[in-house]
Amino acid sequence: MYDKIINPSDKHSALKVSPAIEQPGQVNEEFLKRHVKGKTLSIDDYVEGILNKNRTILSRAITLVESSRYDHQEIAQKIIERCLPHAGNSIRLGITGVPGVGKSTVIDVLGTNLTKTGHKVAVLAIDPSSERSKGSILGDKTRMEDLSTDPNAFIRPSPSAGSLGGVARKTREIIILCEAAGFDIVIVETVGVGQSEIVAHSMVDFFLLLQLANAGDELQGIKRGIMEMADAIAINKAEGENKQKADIAAGQYRNALHLFPITESGWTPNVFTCSAYDNINIDKIWETVNEYVIHTKQNNYFYKRRNEQNLKILSESIDSHLKESFYTNPMVKQGIIEAQKDILENKVSAYIAAQKLIDDYFTDIKNKK
Numbered sequence: 001m002y003d004k005i006i007n008p009s010d011k012h013s014a015l016k017v018s019p020a021i022e023q024p025g026q027v028n029e030e031f032l033k034r035h036v037k038g039k040t041l042s043i044d045d046y047v048e049g050i051l052n053k054n055r056t057i058l059s060r061a062i063t064l065v066e067s068s069r070y071d072h073q074e075i076a077q078k079i080i081e082r083c084l085p086h087a088g089n090s091i092r093l094g095i096t097g098v099p100g101v102g103k104s105t106v107i108d109v110l111g112t113n114l115t116k117t118g119h120k121v122a123v124l125a126i127d128p129s130s131e132r133s134k135g136s137i138l139g140d141k142t143r144m145e146d147l148s149t150d151p152n153a154f155i156r157p158s159p160s161a162g163s164l165g166g167v168a169r170k171t172r173e174i175i176i177l178c179e180a181a182g183f184d185i186v187i188v189e190t191v192g193v194g195q196s197e198i199v200a201h202s203m204v205d206f207f208l209l210l211q212l213a214n215a216g217d218e219l220q221g222i223k224r225g226i227m228e229m230a231d232a233i234a235i236n237k238a239e240g241e242n243k244q245k246a247d248i249a250a251g252q253y254r255n256a257l258h259l260f261p262i263t264e265s266g267w268t269p270n271v272f273t274c275s276a277y278d279n280i281n282i283d284k285i286w287e288t289v290n291e292y293v294i295h296t297k298q299n300n301y302f303y304k305r306r307n308e309q310n311l312k313i314l315s316e317s318i319d320s321h322l323k324e325s326f327y328t329n330p331m332v333k334q335g336i337i338e339a340q341k342d343i344l345e346n347k348v349s350a351y352i353a354a355q356k357l358i359d360d361y362f363t364d365i366k367n368k369k
Contacts, residue, residue, distance in 0.1 A: 043082065046060070046075075047079060047082045049061075050079070050083055050177060051086060055154060055181075058177060062156055062174050064076040065170050066158060066170055080177065083176055083177055083180035084180075086179070087179035089179060090175075090186045091184070091185050091206070092203065092204040092206070093185065093186070093205070094188045094190065094203070094204035095208045096197045097210030097236070098212070101210045101212050101237075102236045102276050102277075103189055105276040106210060106276040106282065107187055108145065108276070110276075110285055110286065111123060111185075111187065112150060113282060113286070114185060120152050120183045120184055121152065121153045121154070121183060121185045121186075121187065122153070122154045122155075122178040122181075122185070122187070123153065123187045123189065124158060124171055124175065124187070124189070125156070125157040126158055126171065126189065126190050126191055154178065154183060169313070169320060171203060172203050175203065188200050188204055198229070205296075205302065205306075206231050206292050207230055207232075208230070208233075208289075209227065209229075209232070210233075211235050211236070212235070213235050213237070227257070228260060231269055231270075231288075232270045232272075232285070233250075234274045235249050235250050235271075235274070236274055237275060238273035238275050247273060250271050250272060250273050253271045254271045257269055265299070267292055270288045272288075326358075326361055329364060331361065335357050339353035339354075
């Protein structure tokens with residue numbers, strides 16, 4: 001037995017604890033002062049920076065476009081309006097395909113090939129958001145190793161945030177900013193599932209569908225829908241032992257396309273094989289895009305389609321503003337809470353509750369006049 005208890009505060013005790021060294025913060029405070037706050041830019045600063053091809057300012061302007069804050073949206077719309085006269089001079093290329101088909105790799109190789117010939121390429125990648133967390137990985141840059149470090153390329157992933165319609169509007173606006181910044185080729189990459197293809201098709205000049213051979217999706221691809229929108233079909237990963245299978249798949253798609261009626265553009269979609277891994281036939285994609293642009297400009301379909309897309313923006317913008325105005329109305333906010341309670345208690349049907357909310361909204365707008 002010890003005849004006395006050791007006191008840890010005793011300076012001679014082996015149990016004495018030395019004072020801890022104050023640890024530095026996780027984020028450098030000087031960095032925060034220099035970079036996070038940054039300089040508040042005026043609309044003139046944004047426009048001048050974009051026209052002078054300043055990527056940092058372009059990125060900040062795109063962040064404003066993607067923001068849901070009203071003040072940010074107000075600034076963004078003024079920037080877009082000022083940039084609009086300097087836009088419209090690019091070729092807009094949409095690329096879609098099932099997950100794993102190699103969209104990012106194809107874009108990486110294609111974009112690098114184009115920048116080597118003097119083109120400036122912007123890549124806008126629509127990234128799906130989680131329904132649970134509402135977050136997005138935004139990892140497309142990691143799969144475009146060469147293009148992401150290319151000084152003549154700009155890659156911007158955008159979260160879908162659960163609303164493809166919202167992404168469509170914002171992506172169109174981002175295209176305008178990229179064109180004003182001097183990018184003559186804008187590539188829109190879709191998530192490759194669901195309605196994203198339709199959304200992307202409505203904002204590009206040329207739509208490329210990437211497919212895989214022997215992946216069990218030949219019959220799915222032949223079904224009407226996605227193939228009707230495609231201006232070209234490329235069977236990717238046509239290398240090694242897979243080359244023969246890719247050739248067979250290409251023949252099947254060519255035969256299927258003969259069953260479709262002639263397109264309004266008068267263009268017959270091309271079908272070919274390619275390998276992004278070995279950089280085989282990737283240049284064929286751009287050759288096909290050029291042939292399509294020449295063909296559709298000669299018969300004026302190119303300009304007609306651009307005009308149709310602009311008119312579509314008008315109707316989508318009206319829908320978006322009406323929806324935002326409705327759900328941010330204080331009376332509607334309170335009414336929705338009460339309607340939800342009544343519906344769950346079976347006091348009223350959802351249809352009647354919805355009609356009452358709409359009627360109350362228009363009555364409130366009328367009374368404010």
